[in-house]
Amino acid sequence: MNDNAKQLKISLLYWGGRNIKIKTTLLENAYNFLNNSINFYHLATHEVYPQEYKRYWMFSIVDIVQAMELIFKEVLRRENEIFLYENIDNPKHTVSITKALHRIKNIINLELKVQDERIINQAIEIRNNIIHYEIELDINELFQIYMSIFSFLKSFHYRFLKTDLHDYIEEEFWEEEEELLLEKYNRNLLLHDEADSSKDYLLEVAESQLYMYYEIGDVEYKRIKYGEEESAFKSEFCGDCAIKKGYYHVFGCDLEVCPKCNGQAITCGCHDIRDFLV
Incomplete structure (x- = not known):
């Protein structure tokens, strides 16, 4: 685990030496969900695991969408904490991921590519269907969605939270991080044939x-x-x-x-x- 990840360990508050309460921030929760998601991605895609491990794709999608929702909410919180709430006149329930994205686009003026917004909404729909309904999943489609959401989060995190998301990914998952980036930005599409091909x-x-x-x-x-x-x-x-x-x-x-x-x-x-x- 890298130094930044170590700093994000859950804080435990002891009351009277017996009761234990867990205290976390929005970002700590987001990074925990993200690392869980990459772990499930690893289990679902690594060739050493049995075929039935493909079911872990469901958890990888659910957790990366949850991480994205919390990162959106952190950006809104930094702009103005009241933007976190569904009803700003009665700040009780926080906004959904869809409304959080809507506010980021309209209040913070995020320019979102049509393709990125389509992928985000598709991932949200899959997450909701996994949680609430029966669903049939296409593995190749899930990989494309996951890869796109991951690269979007890397870019979004740096732009709005001013740090590299890599710093909060546990070291044991760096190989998966590299794999996702290299697959997303395929050298055959971006570079001259004679370009440096080193990793x-x-x-x-x-x-x-x-x-x-x-x-x-x-x-x-x-x-x-x-x-x-x-x-x-x-x-x-x-x-x-x-x-x-x-x-x-x-x-x-x-x-x-x-x-x-x-x-x-x-x-x-x-x-x-x-x-x-x-």
């Missing part, structure tokens, strides 16, 4: 697609994808990082343009590129 570089490519904004001062600037520059390059692939047109440059690329000053992103000084380099 480390492919992970850099994947991570670079997740983080779509630079925060400069207190203002967010959306990164400029390769091919969207004012003086757009003619080549189908970037001459430095080898990324395909329509995707974000790999962090540290010589040819990425700063969205604020239109200078070279790694040297202009508008933001600290080292925040994104591992």
